[in-house]
Amino acid sequence: MKTIASMLAGATALSLALPALAQDDAELSLDGKRIGIAVVGTQHFWDREAFNGASSRVEELGGEVMAVDGGRDNQVHADNHDILLNAGVDAVISILGDGAVEPKFAAMREAGIPVFTVDHPSEHSVNNTTSDNYYMGTTIGRLTADALEGEGRIALFNAFENSLRICAIRTQLWKYVLQDYPNIEILEPELAEAYANAPEDARRQTLDLLSQYPEGELDAIHVGCWDQPAIGVVQALEETGRDDDVLVTALDGGPDTLEIMAEEGSPFVANVAQQPNLIGQISAENVARYFADEELLPQTYVDVVPVDGREGAVEAYEELGYGTLN
Amino acid sequence: MSDARIAPPSFGARALGSAPLILFAAMLVYIGLNAPNFLSLFTLELILVQSLPVVIVCSGLSLVVMTGGDDVVSGGIDLSIPATAVLCAGIVAQWLSGDGGLGLATVMALLAALAVGLVNAALVTRIGVTPLLTTLSMFVAVVGINNVVTQSRRIGVDHPAILWLRDADVLGWPVSIPIALLVALALYHLAHRTRLGLHMQATGGSRDAAEISGLDTRKLQALSFVLAALAGFAASFFLLARGSGSSPGTEDNLLLEMVLATFLGAAFSPRRVVTLWGAVLGAILVAAISIGFKSMGVDVFWTGLIKGSLILIVVAFGSVAQRGR
Numbered sequence: 001m002k003t004i005a006s007m008l009a010g011a012t013a014l015s016l017a018l019p020a021l022a023q024d025d026a027e028l029s030l031d032g033k034r035i036g037i038a039v040v041g042t043q044h045f046w047d048r049e050a051f052n053g054a055s056s057r058v059e060e061l062g063g064e065v066m067a068v069d070g071g072r073d074n075q076v077h078a079d080n081h082d083i084l085l086n087a088g089v090d091a092v093i094s095i096l097g098d099g100a101v102e103p104k105f106a107a108m109r110e111a112g113i114p115v116f117t118v119d120h121p122s123e124h125s126v127n128n129t130t131s132d133n134y135y136m137g138t139t140i141g142r143l144t145a146d147a148l149e150g151e152g153r154i155a156l157f158n159a160f161e162n163s164l165r166i167c168a169i170r171t172q173l174w175k176y177v178l179q180d181y182p183n184i185e186i187l188e189p190e191l192a193e194a195y196a197n198a199p200e201d202a203r204r205q206t207l208d209l210l211s212q213y214p215e216g217e218l219d220a221i222h223v224g225c226w227d228q229p230a231i232g233v234v235q236a237l238e239e240t241g242r243d244d245d246v247l248v249t250a251l252d253g254g255p256d257t258l259e260i261m262a263e264e265g266s267p268f269v270a271n272v273a274q275q276p277n278l279i280g281q282i283s284a285e286n287v288a289r290y291f292a293d294e295e296l297l298p299q300t301y302v303d304v305v306p307v308d309g310r311e312g313a314v315e316a317y318e319e320l321g322y323g324t325l326n
Numbered sequence: 327m328s329d330a331r332i333a334p335p336s337f338g339a340r341a342l343g344s345a346p347l348i349l350f351a352a353m354l355v356y357i358g359l360n361a362p363n364f365l366s367l368f369t370l371e372l373i374l375v376q377s378l379p380v381v382i383v384c385s386g387l388s389l390v391v392m393t394g395g396d397d398v399v400s401g402g403i404d405l406s407i408p409a410t411a412v413l414c415a416g417i418v419a420q421w422l423s424g425d426g427g428l429g430l431a432t433v434m435a436l437l438a439a440l441a442v443g444l445v446n447a448a449l450v451t452r453i454g455v456t457p458l459l460t461t462l463s464m465f466v467a468v469v470g471i472n473n474v475v476t477q478s479r480r481i482g483v484d485h486p487a488i489l490w491l492r493d494a495d496v497l498g499w500p501v502s503i504p505i506a507l508l509v510a511l512a513l514y515h516l517a518h519r520t521r522l523g524l525h526m527q528a529t530g531g532s533r534d535a536a537e538i539s540g541l542d543t544r545k546l547q548a549l550s551f552v553l554a555a556l557a558g559f560a561a562s563f564f565l566l567a568r569g570s571g572s573s574p575g576t577e578d579n580l581l582l583e584m585v586l587a588t589f590l591g592a593a594f595s596p597r598r599v600v601t602l603w604g605a606v607l608g609a610i611l612v613a614a615i616s617i618g619f620k621s622m623g624v625d626v627f628w629t630g631l632i633k634g635s636l637i638l639i640v641v642a643f644g645s646v647a648q649r650g651r
Contacts, residue, residue, distance in 0.1 A: 069626035
């Protein structure tokens with residue numbers, strides 16, 4: 001409960017953090033600064049967009065970008081920080097990553113290079129720019145419960161709760177909400193999705209799961225931290241004709257998954273969309289604020305968009321600037 | 327019986343065989359001139375530290391290639407070494423996370439590596455499955471076992487011995503560098519300075535001739551797979567130290583770099599064959615190029631293409647050079 005209480009305290013901090021975003025950024029500048037941007041990978045929409053947002057904003061503010069890509073290998077991502085340290089960049093924006101990056105952040109701090117993280121809270125980071133994960137977790141919890149009408153058995157993909165703080169927040173708050181629905185059962189053991197080739201891995205695991213739980217014994221599948229595995233989950237449900245009786249919920253809401261949600265009769269019924277490009281941009285602006293001696297809070301939260309059902313997906317797709325869906 | 331003698335490689339074959347090396351050297355010069363701070367001791371340290379797991383797995387792979395022959399399909403190849411390294415790292419991390427001791431964790435990881443090596447050896451030398459197919463399947467199986475062991479989760483490790491391997495230095499250089507060097511030197515001594523190593527090389531050079539000489543080539547090839555698995559075991563500690571724990575998915579990149587470095591290393595050999603020291607130098611060269619491109623700020627969306635192209639060039643020139651022998 002202490003963990004949950006601290007999460008809710010963080011949610012309260014959101015209201016304190018948002019004013020920082022409202023500041024006039026017309027005078028912000030990174031002129032003459034070389035900013036290292038380390039991204040864990042660029043294969044997934046979220047990662048790529050956060051990277052693109054940070055890179056373009058650094059350049060718009062007059063800075064020079066030195067970018068390194070971990071190729072979705074956390075180890076390579078961590079090692080890439082050494083290269084930025086060696087290059088003597090003025091600051092680093094580090095996008096995602098697991099605990100392997102912490103010693104690298106410490107080394108940077110020791111060398112006087114400020115580190116700004118994206119979706120990775122760290123004691124070595126000046127500021128972490130992230131979605132409101134507390135809101136994401138509780139919202140998807142409510143949407144899941146509503147979609148199930150308060151009862152059913154749900155399988156959970158949850159590989160990253162112990163290694164990524166943002167995933168812990170999202171998943172634990174999802175579970176917190178479901179505690180108020182005694183007729184919803186979360187199946188054990190939880191499933192562990194893969195980091196690389198997530199959709200295909202989830203597809204195979206879902207096929208195994210469906211053979212374990214015949215029709216009527218499984219009502220939903222939730223992916224606790226993101227939604228790339230949900231693509232494979234939906235594929236498996238459609239392959240086996242189970243898309244009528246098993247619902248899917250997940251988090252992130254990129255254009256690819258919103259398009260799946262918007263299909264007629266899609267089992268993918270709830271999501272919470274993030275704004276990764278904006279997150280990257282705001283992180284870059286925070287670097288500029290730091291160099292302008294503005295005070296920064298440890299965390300900057302960026303708004304998210306709840307996506308409820310097919311209609312919600314169509315609306316969110318347009319609202320987030322991805323185009324229009326019929 | 328043919329009386330044909332083995333002719334020395336032609337000038338053209340030598341030039342073609344050296345082409346990848348010349349290309350890499352030219353790239354290094356270009357990087358040195360264009361990447362900020364590239365020509366520094368800190369960069370050298372970075373290159374060495376980041377290449378250590380690759381150096382160890384390359385050493386293991388080179389033993390298998392030297393014993394089985396350098397035909398990638400029908401000769402000696404062991405693609406399962408990176409997966410073995412990641413499995414051993416996962417076992418140690420999982421055991422340590424449950425407050426188990428490092429000694430027992432090490433023994434369990436060692437047994438797992440031995441099991442992988444012995445199964446590979448049995449499948450190749452007893453059943454007759456090709457090494458490529460055997461070890462590719464083993465790679466998939468071992469990654470699956472690791473996923474079961476770790477539940478596909480990252481497991482942080484803060485055991486003092488692992489942190490020591492990560493952080494300690496000797497004469498200002500990370501202690502992991504001389505330790506990895508000792509492992510590579512031990513394998514080099516075995517491969518190039520012992521009777522057993524010469525027998526393994528003789529097997530890879532010409533299996534028929536080795537058998538006529540009375541060597542038990544099946545046993546020697548089996549031994550090479552076991553030694554390769556043990557190299558994977560040794561590499562696991564460098565993986566754990568480098569990553570402060572075990573992270574899922576590390577094996578893919580390690581596999582790519584191992585194959586690239588080992589076959590690139592053949593360009594260092596006068597006869598353009600895989601050697602242990604060539605593989606080690608190849609691993610360091612690959613790390614240098616990789617760090618160099620990143621230091622130059624090469625667009626991240628291009629790096630995959632560049633790496634893939636380099637592998638194609640190395641493999642293609644190797645094949646052309648072999649035809650010209």
